[in-house]
Amino acid sequence: MKPNREYLVVVTLILAAVGLAAAGVMLNRREDLPVAEISSRWSTSAHADATSVSFVRWDNDDPAVIPVYCARCHSTYGMLDYLGADGSEPRVVDREAKTGTTVFCVACHNPAADRLTSVVFPSGQEVDRLGPEAKCATCHQGRQSAGQVNQVLGGVADDVISPDLSFINVHYGIAAATKWGAEAQVGYQYEGKAYSGYFGHAQGLSTCAECHDAHSLRITAAECSPCHLNVVEFGDVRDIRTSALDYDGDGDVDEGIRDELLTLHDALYAAIQAYATEVIGTPIVYADRSPFFFIDTNGNGQPDEAEINGGNGYATWTPRLVRTTYNYHFVVQDRGAYVHNPTYALQLMYDSLEDLGQQVRVDLEYMVRPAVSD
Numbered sequence: 001m002k003p004n005r006e007y008l009v010v011v012t013l014i015l016a017a018v019g020l021a022a023a024g025v026m027l028n029r030r031e032d033l034p035v036a037e038i039s040s041r042w043s044t045s046a047h048a049d050a051t052s053v054s055f056v057r058w059d060n061d062d063p064a065v066i067p068v069y070c071a072r073c074h075s076t077y078g079m080l081d082y083l084g085a086d087g088s089e090p091r092v093v094d095r096e097a098k099t100g101t102t103v104f105c106v107a108c109h110n111p112a113a114d115r116l117t118s119v120v121f122p123s124g125q126e127v128d129r130l131g132p133e134a135k136c137a138t139c140h141q142g143r144q145s146a147g148q149v150n151q152v153l154g155g156v157a158d159d160v161i162s163p164d165l166s167f168i169n170v171h172y173g174i175a176a177a178t179k180w181g182a183e184a185q186v187g188y189q190y191e192g193k194a195y196s197g198y199f200g201h202a203q204g205l206s207t208c209a210e211c212h213d214a215h216s217l218r219i220t221a222a223e224c225s226p227c228h229l230n231v232v233e234f235g236d237v238r239d240i241r242t243s244a245l246d247y248d249g250d251g252d253v254d255e256g257i258r259d260e261l262l263t264l265h266d267a268l269y270a271a272i273q274a275y276a277t278e279v280i281g282t283p284i285v286y287a288d289r290s291p292f293f294f295i296d297t298n299g300n301g302q303p304d305e306a307e308i309n310g311g312n313g314y315a316t317w318t319p320r321l322v323r324t325t326y327n328y329h330f331v332v333q334d335r336g337a338y339v340h341n342p343t344y345a346l347q348l349m350y351d352s353l354e355d356l357g358q359q360v361r362v363d364l365e366y367m368v369r370p371a372v373s374d
Helices: 005-023 035-043 068-074 076-083 133-139 146-153 175-179 234-239 257-280 319-332 342-356
Strands: 025-028 031-034 284-286 293-295
Touching (some): 068 133, 257 284
Antiparallel strands (some): 284 293
16 A cells, blocks of 8 residues: 555654764764754754744644645645655645644755755746755745736736735745845846846855854854954944945945945835825835734824734735835845845845835935946
8 A cells, every 4th residue: 555645754754863863964064063963053943943933823723734835834744745755746835734843854854855956936937056055945035026016016007006906025034035136036126127146145155054054044253254354243244345335325335235225225115105195195104014014093104003903904005015015025024135135135125216216205316226246
């Protein structure tokens, strides 16, 4: 009798654990570490957090299963299904997954995962010739794209309120979408504009696991210091910059590129709020909680606790507001965008500001849009 898929998954998990124990060591970035140390590092990571909403969101559902759409990245069962490591068709999740797992070792360490050399982003764009970073990019890529946003917007005029429109959430943990930039086409890219592609950073510090510890996910700041002399501890990474251009137009060319990006990001939020009030007629506020954009009922420009609830979600959307809030939220959901691909993130912010500037006052006079080569 052919074994069922649950049996195959359990056997795969057991064999993987036995294999790791027998080997005694596993390659972790550029060093060999005992399994106990690897396990210890993993146990402190977000991938191991059994209390995280990423893994318990569906525990109280009836039935308690993870939907097909979510299973790939929110359970070990779903990832093995996607990879075809459980005997199913690869590159597709064909059924709901059981709850009760996090990202176990076997989710990334199995023959099917080791054979991954390419990743398909939500845009349909495929990047290939990849190494181990293919495993990371399989999940950390978002769930929407520029093309999908345009499809939703359809033929509605830029400033026409449509009941068929709503906020489009790129999802979260989208570092790969930023890193591959224009190759992934996950950010909202404006027609006729050129965007930077894959950000290679530096030799030996380019792939995901060359910067992040593959198991704890932490970054060791000392690895930045040979090129960036200001870096002593992790917080110093925020002060790195390699360009003399004043992207945010504030006259400060010594601040870190992160601050340049945050200034443009703040300017975009101000423009979004101005557009909502002046053009749509309903003030808007943002909070990092679903559904993210809310009606500013008291008009004070701040997301007050009483306003941050699903019943007060912003409901008067135009195509211009949809695409600019999409890019605003894109940067929120990759808090390391200033490292992963600062040029791409700055381009998205600048172009969104330019878009809103067609209807509200946006001061772009001293701001600089990064060239693709920057």
